[in-house]
Amino acid sequence: MRFMLLMIPKGYEAAAPGAMPPADRVAEMMRFNAAMQEAGILIGLDGLHPPSMGARVSFPAGKPVVAHAPYPGVHEVLGGYWMIRVASRDEAIAWASRCPAAENETIEVRQVQEMADFPADVQKAAAGFEKMQPGGASAAGS
Numbered sequence: 001m002r003f004m005l006l007m008i009p010k011g012y013e014a015a016a017p018g019a020m021p022p023a024d025r026v027a028e029m030m031r032f033n034a035a036m037q038e039a040g041i042l043i044g045l046d047g048l049h050p051p052s053m054g055a056r057v058s059f060p061a062g063k064p065v066v067a068h069a070p071y072p073g074v075h076e077v078l079g080g081y082w083m084i085r086v087a088s089r090d091e092a093i094a095w096a097s098r099c100p101a102a103e104n105e106t107i108e109v110r111q112v113q114e115m116a117d118f119p120a121d122v123q124k125a126a127a128g129f130e131k132m133q134p135g136g137a138s139a140a141g142s
């Protein structure tokens with residue numbers, strides 16, 4: 001099963017453009033990342049620039065509307081993610097619990113939907129989805 005571990009750092013919603021974590025924190029995270037890689041569970045990972053460098057596109061009445069930061073009323077934003085492949089939700093939670101996160105950080109653990117999770121009509125509507133995944137069909141269904 002694949003899971004995303006989503007890092008949600010409090011205060012990141014107000015971070016200035018170009019804000020970066022200190023090197024000692026990055027070194028700690030790299031040790032965690034290396035442990036997941038050595039365990040053979042790490043599929044991918046990335047940190048995200050602050051929301052102040054991004055935009056949000058919403059669709060009121062079906063029409064795209066672009067909003068540039070800051071986003072009033074938004075208190076939780078993503079700071080980064082890990083994609084892992086483990087045998088169970090409990091194992092994903094155990095890995096998230098090992099993260100050297102700071103007291104202002106939360107990790108949300110979310111299972112990735114696999115094509116087999118959907119009913120036949122949805123699978124038919126999504127024909128070709130596996131080929132869009134990195135690595136093709138072999139990566140999407142496992």
